[in-house]
Amino acid sequence: MTSGAYDTNNIFGKILRGEIPAHKVFEDDYTLAFMDVMPQSEGHVLVIPKAPSRNILDADPATLGPLIAVVQKIAVAAQEAFDADGVTVMQFNEAPAGQSVFHLHFHVIPRHEGAALKPHSGKMEDGGVLAANAAKIRDAL
Structure with missing residues (x-):
């Protein structure tokens, strides 16, 4: 069974085209890293390819x-920026x-010993907090 077709109107496609703002952490010719607006811990970053890929099943x-x-680069920087004990990397x-x-x-999620992940709820984080967290990671890069 194969995955469905790639939809260019997904929210990350809109972010890549500049139609929706994002708190960017890193960008190069192939990738974009930005803060998750519903973070499961402080410093939760999303890393996406610029190439249209539905998921790892259909990615070139x-x-x-x-x-x-x-x-990897973002995981190292996020761990340093948030003095984390570890980093969870997830992909679905x-x-x-x-x-x-x-x-x-x-998903690149800094983790602290004994601290549970927050649920990926519908509650968006304050933009000022996301901007500050993005700056911390950029400084660590």
Whole structure:
């Protein structure tokens, strides 16, 4: 079974086209990293390819190398910026696996010993907090 077709009107596609604002952390020719607006911990970042990919099941393998290199770079910077004990990296493929935005993305979530992840609720974080957190990670890069 293959995944569905890529929809260019998904929210991350709109962010890539500048139609929706995002608190950017890092950008290069192939990837964009920005703050998750419903963070599960302080410093929760999303890393996406610029190439249209529904998820890892249909991504061009040439997209994955540069993407995972940036995931690693952001994970190291986020751990440093938030003095985290570790970093959770998550990636979901199709709705039954938890994917809700159908553009390939990795969650990079700084973790502290004993602190549970907040639920990925419908509550959006304050824009000022996201901007400050993005700046902390950019400084760590």
